[in-house]
Structure formats: structure tokens, C-alpha cells
Amino acid sequence: MKLFPTRNPSARAAAHRAMAKSALFSDSSAAVRLKRYNHHIEKARALEAEQVHIRRSRLMKAYDTLRAENAEVSQ
Numbered sequence: 001m002k003l004f005p006t007r008n009p010s011a012r013a014a015a016h017r018a019m020a021k022s023a024l025f026s027d028s029s030a031a032v033r034l035k036r037y038n039h040h041i042e043k044a045r046a047l048e049a050e051q052v053h054i055r056r057s058r059l060m061k062a063y064d065t066l067r068a069e070n071a072e073v074s075q
Contacts, residue, residue: 009047016044 007015020040024035 009051013044013047013051016040016047020044 015042020037022038023040026033026036028036
């Protein structure tokens with residue numbers, strides 16, 4: 001179960017970036033801080049990449065629809 005099911009991926013990515021920054025200043029060993037930082041940065045990058053993929057897919061779908069409509073009109 002997700003903690004915040006209504007959050008969009010860009011907000012989640014921003015939250016993970018904030019958690020990564022706070023991990024650097026936590027009261028833990030350097031190895032643990034680095035591990036937490038890398039985990040949150042990796043998650044943020046994955047969420048941002050997912051958003052890029054979704055946007056690109058939507059754009060290509062709209063482009064294909066427009067091409068199909070133009071092909072019908074030109075016939």
C-alpha cells in the first residue's frame with residue numbers, strides 16, 4: 001500500500017530528493033548516509049525517467065492520431 005496514493009510522480013521525485021539531502025545530514029555513519037542518499041536519488045531519477053517515458057508516449061500517440069486524420073483528409 002502506498003503512503004500517498006494521490007501524489008504525482010514529480011512530487012514524489014521532489015520528496016525523494018529532499019529525503020536524499022536530509023540523509024546526508026543525519027546522525028549516522030558516513031556509509032549509512034551515503035547509502036540512504038544514493039537510494040533516494042536513484043528513486044527520484046527512476047520516477048523522473050518514468051515521467052519522461054509517459055510524456056513521450058502521449059506525444060507519439062497524439063502525433064500518430066494527427067497523421068491518421070491528415071491521411072484521411074488528403075484522400
